[in-house]
Amino acid sequence: MLYIGAHLSSAGGFAKMGKTALAIGANTFQCFVRNPRGSRAKAMDPVDLERLRVLMAENGFGPIVAHAPYIMNPCSKDDGIRRLAEKMMREDLALMEHLPGNYYNFHPGSHVGQGLETGSRLIADMLNRVITPEQQTVVLLETMAGKGSEIGGRFEELRQIIDQVERSEKVGICMDTCHMSDGGYDILGNLDAVLEAFDRVVGLDRLHAVHINDSMNPPGSRKDRHARIGEGTLGTETILHFLTHPALRHLPFVLETPTDDAGHGEEIALLRQLAEKA
Ligand SMILES: [Zn+2]
Numbered sequence: 001m002l003y004i005g006a007h008l009s010s011a012g013g014f015a016k017m018g019k020t021a022l023a024i025g026a027n028t029f030q031c032f033v034r035n036p037r038g039s040r041a042k043a044m045d046p047v048d049l050e051r052l053r054v055l056m057a058e059n060g061f062g063p064i065v066a067h068a069p070y071i072m073n074p075c076s077k078d079d080g081i082r083r084l085a086e087k088m089m090r091e092d093l094a095l096m097e098h099l100p101g102n103y104y105n106f107h108p109g110s111h112v113g114q115g116l117e118t119g120s121r122l123i124a125d126m127l128n129r130v131i132t133p134e135q136q137t138v139v140l141l142e143t144m145a146g147k148g149s150e151i152g153g154r155f156e157e158l159r160q161i162i163d164q165v166e167r168s169e170k171v172g173i174c175m176d177t178c179h180m181s182d183g184g185y186d187i188l189g190n191l192d193a194v195l196e197a198f199d200r201v202v203g204l205d206r207l208h209a210v211h212i213n214d215s216m217n218p219p220g221s222r223k224d225r226h227a228r229i230g231e232g233t234l235g236t237e238t239i240l241h242f243l244t245h246p247a248l249r250h251l252p253f254v255l256e257t258p259t260d261d262a263g264h265g266e267e268i269a270l271l272r273q274l275a276e277k278a
Pocket of ligand 1: 176
């Protein structure tokens with residue numbers, strides 16, 4: 001079973017996202033669990049969450065991915081920004097316990113000149129404070145393009161964070177095809193070699209989800225601008241290699257391409273059709 005979906009708007013609640021996912025041929029999805037720019041968590045409605053759980057079970061959904069707000073920077077120089085990041089993650093993870101067994105993905109952050117050592121320690125410190133032993137959500141660090149002082153552009157940087165996390169069994173990785181190519185990993189020419197490097201440095205057992213995006217920029221550009229599937233520098237073939245790779249094909253794949261639900265539905269239909277033939 002191929003689990004493929006898209007980033008959906010959470011405006012109408014959780015059950016509605018489940019229905020939207022079904023309508024566009026998805027059997028997983030990603031969403032923000034709060035306003036992406038705001039700091040206030042949505043009022044949690046247990047009935048709404050229960051409806052989504054039932055819908056997911058009845059329709060054989062794979063795990064879904066909650067995405068932390070982009071403004072979150074756990075390795076900021078500013079103590080207030082770091083505390084806000086911690087507060088948001090703690091609240092979001094509490095909400096996710098109502099949807100046990102899914103993922104919570106975040107961008108590790110930008111160290112803004114403090115360096116990788118300090119940055120990775122601050123990120124791990126936050127994780128050590130928010131992750132609980134009973135937690136049923138695995139927190140995912142996203143592979144980044146490495147623009148500016150962004151941490152997570154190299155697999156070694158992700159490893160360095162994980163090494164400092166006490167309950168590291170609750171921490172994994174979400175790959176992003178656009179970020180990896182922009183960050184200089186040759187997924188276009190040699191996906192196997194990239195996955196071997198990942199396995200050596202981080203371990204493929206830590207990989208739990210993949211963002212499938214084409215890229216507007218050439219490999220190594222460190223830019224991070226997503227393109228629709230087939231309309232960027234990666235091409236449909238590269239995305240298809242991820243979907244059909246024996247080490248990856250069981251994972252949830254999420255589109256974060258610049259289009260609407262209907263557009264995502266077209267991409268999902270195309271990718272399912274191509275993956276079946278591959
Ligand atoms: Zn992404």
